[in-house]
Amino acid sequence: MRFAIVRFPGTWSDRDCQHVLRDVLGQETEIVWHRESDLSGFDAVVLPGGFSYGDYLRCGAIARFSPVMDEVARVAAAGKPVIGICNGFQVLCESHLLPGALMRNDSLQFRCEWTYLRREGSSTPWVATIPEGDVLHVPISHGEGNYFADAATLDELEQTGRVLFRYCDAAGTATAEANPNGSVNNIAGIINAAGNVLGMMPHPERAGELLTGGADGNRIWRSVIEAAVAAVA
Amino acid sequence: MPVDQEALDAVALSRAEYDLLVERLGREPNEVELGMFGSLWSEHCGYKNSKPLLMLFPSGGDRVLTRAGAENAGAIDIGDGLCVVMKVESHNHPSAIEPFQGAATGVGGIVRDIFAMGAYPIAILNSLRFGTPADPQNKYLLDGVVAGISFYGNCLGIPNVGGEVVFAADYNGNPLVNAMCVGLARTDRLQSAKARGVGNPLLLVGADTGRDGIHGASGLASRTDPEARFEEMRPAVQVGNPFMEKLLMEACYELASEHPEWLAGLQDLGAAGLTSSVVECCAKGGTGAVLELANVPRRESGMRPYEIMLSESQERMLVIANREHAADVKALFERWELHCEEIGQVTGGTDVVIMDNGVEVGRVPTGIASDPPLYRREGVRPAHLAELNTFDLASLPDLDPGEATAALLRLLARPNITSKRGVFRQYDHQVLANTVVPPGGDAAVVRIDGTDRAIALSTDCNGRYCYLDPYAGAAIAVAEAARNVVCTGATPVAVTDCLNFGNPEKADVYYQLSQAVHGLSEACSVFDTPVVSGNVSLYNETAGRPVYPTPVVGMLGIIEDVSKHLRAGFQRPGSEVWLLGAGIDQAADTLAGSEYLEMAHGKVAGLPQVDLQGERRLQELVLLANGEGLLASAHDCSDGGLAVALAECAVFGGVGFDGQREFGGRVDGALFGERQGRVVVTVASEAAATRLRELAAELDVWATWLGRTVEHGGFAFGPIETSVEALGEAYETGV
Numbered sequence: 001m002r003f004a005i006v007r008f009p010g011t012w013s014d015r016d017c018q019h020v021l022r023d024v025l026g027q028e029t030e031i032v033w034h035r036e037s038d039l040s041g042f043d044a045v046v047l048p049g050g051f052s053y054g055d056y057l058r059c060g061a062i063a064r065f066s067p068v069m070d071e072v073a074r075v076a077a078a079g080k081p082v083i084g085i086c087n088g089f090q091v092l093c094e095s096h097l098l099p100g101a102l103m104r105n106d107s108l109q110f111r112c113e114w115t116y117l118r119r120e121g122s123s124t125p126w127v128a129t130i131p132e133g134d135v136l137h138v139p140i141s142h143g144e145g146n147y148f149a150d151a152a153t154l155d156e157l158e159q160t161g162r163v164l165f166r167y168c169d170a171a172g173t174a175t176a177e178a179n180p181n182g183s184v185n186n187i188a189g190i191i192n193a194a195g196n197v198l199g200m201m202p203h204p205e206r207a208g209e210l211l212t213g214g215a216d217g218n219r220i221w222r223s224v225i226e227a228a229v230a231a232v233a
Numbered sequence: 234m235p236v237d238q239e240a241l242d243a244v245a246l247s248r249a250e251y252d253l254l255v256e257r258l259g260r261e262p263n264e265v266e267l268g269m270f271g272s273l274w275s276e277h278c279g280y281k282n283s284k285p286l287l288m289l290f291p292s293g294g295d296r297v298l299t300r301a302g303a304e305n306a307g308a309i310d311i312g313d314g315l316c317v318v319m320k321v322e323s324h325n326h327p328s329a330i331e332p333f334q335g336a337a338t339g340v341g342g343i344v345r346d347i348f349a350m351g352a353y354p355i356a357i358l359n360s361l362r363f364g365t366p367a368d369p370q371n372k373y374l375l376d377g378v379v380a381g382i383s384f385y386g387n388c389l390g391i392p393n394v395g396g397e398v399v400f401a402a403d404y405n406g407n408p409l410v411n412a413m414c415v416g417l418a419r420t421d422r423l424q425s426a427k428a429r430g431v432g433n434p435l436l437l438v439g440a441d442t443g444r445d446g447i448h449g450a451s452g453l454a455s456r457t458d459p460e461a462r463f464e465e466m467r468p469a470v471q472v473g474n475p476f477m478e479k480l481l482m483e484a485c486y487e488l489a490s491e492h493p494e495w496l497a498g499l500q501d502l503g504a505a506g507l508t509s510s511v512v513e514c515c516a517k518g519g520t521g522a523v524l525e526l527a528n529v530p531r532r533e534s535g536m537r538p539y540e541i542m543l544s545e546s547q548e549r550m551l552v553i554a555n556r557e558h559a560a561d562v563k564a565l566f567e568r569w570e571l572h573c574e575e576i577g578q579v580t581g582g583t584d585v586v587i588m589d590n591g592v593e594v595g596r597v598p599t600g601i602a603s604d605p606p607l608y609r610r611e612g613v614r615p616a617h618l619a620e621l622n623t624f625d626l627a628s629l630p631d632l633d634p635g636e637a638t639a640a641l642l643r644l645l646a647r648p649n650i651t652s653k654r655g656v657f658r659q660y661d662h663q664v665l666a667n668t669v670v671p672p673g674g675d676a677a678v679v680r681i682d683g684t685d686r687a688i689a690l691s692t693d694c695n696g697r698y699c700y701l702d703p704y705a706g707a708a709i710a711v712a713e714a715a716r717n718v719v720c721t722g723a724t725p726v727a728v729t730d731c732l733n734f735g736n737p738e739k740a741d742v743y744y745q746l747s748q749a750v751h752g753l754s755e756a757c758s759v760f761d762t763p764v765v766s767g768n769v770s771l772y773n774e775t776a777g778r779p780v781y782p783t784p785v786v787g788m789l790g791i792i793e794d795v796s797k798h799l800r801a802g803f804q805r806p807g808s809e810v811w812l813l814g815a816g817i818d819q820a821a822d823t824l825a826g827s828e829y830l831e832m833a834h835g836k837v838a839g840l841p842q843v844d845l846q847g848e849r850r851l852q853e854l855v856l857l858a859n860g861e862g863l864l865a866s867a868h869d870c871s872d873g874g875l876a877v878a879l880a881e882c883a884v885f886g887g888v889g890f891d892g893q894r895e896f897g898g899r900v901d902g903a904l905f906g907e908r909q910g911r912v913v914v915t916v917a918s919e920a921a922a923t924r925l926r927e928l929a930a931e932l933d934v935w936a937t938w939l940g941r942t943v944e945h946g947g948f949a950f951g952p953i954e955t956s957v958e959a960l961g962e963a964y965e966t967g968v
Contacts, residue, residue, distance in 0.1 A: 009570055010476050012390025016666040019682070049664075051388040054476025110383045112661045141661045143387070206663050211680065211795065213663075213671075 001228045002028040004042035008063045011050035020208035034066035044081040047088025060090035081224050082197045089199035098199045100149030106182025110143040118168040122161035124195035125227030135172045136216040138202040145201035147183035165189035244271020257601050265539050265595035272505035279605035282737040283769040286750040290764040305346040307765025309727045316420045318352040321413035321731045321787045323770035327470040328410040332377025337385035337473040343414040345501035348482045351424035351489030352416025359396040360692040360785045364405030374408050383659040388475035393660035394677035400648040406775035411731040413787045426500040427518035428579045433497050434559050435577040436552040439481045443532030446471040446545025477548040484569035498553035506544045510551045516603035521582035526589045528576045538594045612744030624838040626821040632901040634952035644873045646966035655967045674801050675720040675869045689723030689790035696781030697826040698841040703745040705841045707752035707784045712848045714788035715760045719852040720867040722799045722859045723790025730767040735779020737771050745782035759845040801868035802885025806944040809922050812937040814851040814911040818898035823906030828873050848910040854934045863921040870911035876904035878913050884961045892940030892950035
């Protein structure tokens with residue numbers, strides 16, 4: 001599978017995504033500068049974490065105007081897998097490819113720590129091989145990951161199984177203590193209505209090897225890779 | 234006409250220094266030149282008080298690729314054509330005045346030093362010291378400094394993997410903010426801060442030049458400033474733009490790693506801005522330069538040449554391009570959306586000539602500028618030391634065994650020992666996906682991407698020990714830093730240091746500085762860890778009172794096979810726990826300068842002891858034993874003594890401990906004495922324990938059985954009886 005990893009000015013988890021996808025999972029990858037306007041040669045797009053344009057305005061508010069984002073919207077509309085991680089999630093929300101917004105953490109501080117995520121919601125390619133209710137151990141690293149959406153949007157997300165990951169404790173219960181940033185309903189990751197565009201604050205690419213703390217993030221990548229293989233077959 | 238005192242004060246030159254300058258120059262300097270010489274001859278840039286001492290450091294070795302002080306950072310060969318570049322630097326004074334921006338730009342400055350070498354920064358550590366956290370002013374400084382580091386470092390995408398946060402009343406009002414950065418480069422791509430090649434263009438890249446930071450080097454960092462001047466000096470603290478730095482870092486690394494033939498030299502703009510960058514590059518390159526200030530992109534109009542030359546605006550780099558590739562270099566920076574302007578050329582002379590719209594406004598001979606007067610002073614041992622050192626610790630009442638558990642819990646909650654998780658979780662310590670041992674262990678372990686190797690990094694210094702005996706204290710800082718990296722399974726290979734002291738013009742402060750340098754030198758010789766880079770921060774005083782002498786040691790270790798790295802916490806129940814390096818019984822003298830002594834008796838007294846040869850054998854034993862696969866964990870025994878070390882092992886691993894109940898001697902010495910040269914290990918099996926004892930006997934190192942890790946969550950050692958949960962709760966008190 002061939003992944004485009006988009007690099008905005010200020011992106012920093014581009015190399016980490018490339019490392020896990022290429023070196024650990026054996027996929028084809030290319031880091032694509034944000035001025036690129038053709039992603040037709042790729043099977044999936046990754047919008048990695050970082051501080052695009054320094055996040056001096058609302059996170060992702062400038063990156064959404066990068067030339068590559070028109071193409072990302074086309075890729076998303078075509079039904080190919082798109083994932084926005086951390087800053088990438090913020091860019092997807094700013095681009096209206098996903099609903100809601102990410103506010104400042106309720107602690108008003110940056111948080112870098114491991115979290116537990118409960119896999120929920122509908123069976124999209126991103127999580128098809130992860131049984132519902134499974135708990136994944138994946139770290140966060142952000143200052144503005146406090147997910148918010150209005151009541152109607154939340155209701156729709158919850159009713160239609162579009163909350164894919166929820167912060168929980170090790171046993172899988174979504175408690176207030178397990179919520180690292182104040183996200184409404186402990187939401188850590190959501191999917192679009194079509195099921196191909198995933199946004200999540202935690203970093204699956206940082207949970208790619210036991211040596212560096214755990215490999216649960218690979219379950220997400222493997223799921224989408226298997227889905228692509230199945231689609232071809 | 235001689236200049237008036239006010240003009241000299243503004244650039245922090247003495248009358249005698251000014252007279253010397255006039256004599257060597259053969260004329261009076263003009264305003265621009267005086268500003269430039271003042272900065273270059275400042276302690277911060279010229280090391281005029283410390284250079285004769287720094288020359289004592291062992292700085293060479295098989296792995297060392299740089300000459301001490303000759304480059305922006307030291308480079309160490311780690312094999313396979315790769316090298317590690319490292320340096321630690323202070324930003325104490327700016328952080329005292331404006332903690333957020335002071336600390337933020339401290340990170341920015343040290344990171345530029347690393348990528349100026351052509352390396353990609355792979356780790357940051359911060360060694361921080363504050364006054365007692367109960368005082369709201371110190372808490373304000375702590376919160377501001379941590380937020381500033383978090384703001385700047387996180388945006389860059391460099392993992393912040395470790396360091397220290399230490400508290401003592403002697404840092405009230407004068408926090409120490411030392412930032413260390415480590416980079417990785419291909420050895421054949423290392424860059425040099427030399428202006429080479431007559432006719433080559435000098436390109437100024439990155440941020441525009443503004444009026445911020447003028448007199449940072451001469452004013453803030455090179456003399457004692459009563460707090461009364463803090464408000465007045467606030468504009469001399471620069472403001473950081475980490476986004477700009479991120480672009481600069483990526484662009485410079487791409488340039489150095491992929492197009493080395495385009496480059497003739499690379500240098501960051503730090504203290505004293507354009508002045509020191511250009512003059513130092515020319516001095517090292519044996520060249521001159523001509524600058525046209527009209528071509529310097531500015532943030533504001535009406536800036537005078539003096540201001541342009543001394544501005545410390547952040548996020549700027551000086552690139553000396555090979556003339557035929559100047560256009561390629563410009564195109565590369567433009568692709569990264571960065572300004573890149575030609576501001577001058579390398580010339581054949583030895584003068585740096587400053588032009589403003591075609592008119593010469595200054596001419597600085599690099600030989601004079603880079604050769605400040607050096608001061609060899611006489612140190613005098615502080616009078617109060619004799620009394621403190623000879624204080625009879627044995628005369629203090631011993632700890633009542635019934636109070637031992639409570640004392641341990643109190644110690645664990647002390648600001649100097651308690652978990653710093655609240656600080657570290659504000660730093661991104663995982664980006665780049667190579668962090669094997671995150672902050673909180675003995676040393677951070679970072680994998681070298683694409684290899685089986687890892688590096689281990691630690692910063693250490695105990696100011697109390699250095700206060701009581703600067704020689705022994707500095708030697709202990711090296712020993713402990715080495716021990717910390719050894720406890721992760723790494724072989725110590727090199728040191729970077731940051732010497733934080735008071736006003737060296739005072740004889741007792743100079744004594745501390747001189748003794749510390751001697752102690753550090755001896756220890757680095759014994760551990761075969763050359764000092765490859767460093768920084769000196771003097772004039773750290775509040776109301777005339779110097780900070781604790783604080784020679785911070787940043788240690789680099791190498792692990793050849795990362796799968797053999799060790800952690801501090803107990804790994805599983807049922808393991809034997811051993812103490813290597815000494816027995817359990819310890820006399821009252823091991824309470825010297827200890828955390829316990831201060832807590833229980835309100836004293837900082839005694840004479841800290843160090844046995845460097847014994848320490849070296851201990852470390853050799855740990856490395857040999859780990860090489861043979863005998864060890865399951867290793868933890869350095871330091872602040873708080875053996876009981877605290879054992880408690881940390883239990884808390885980190887979440888595993889209980891059932892230890893020896895009976896031992897002789899003083900209760901406080903055995904539990905909380907800070908005798909150096911000790912490591913707590915667990916062994917992989919009973920056979921491993923036998924082999925460990927053999928090795929220990931061969932190396933003449935004490936090995937003492939302490940107990941076993943247990944299934945239940947209890948913790949018992951000597952008179953201490955508690956649970957891992959209770960220990961964890963105390964340890965997680967936080968600051």
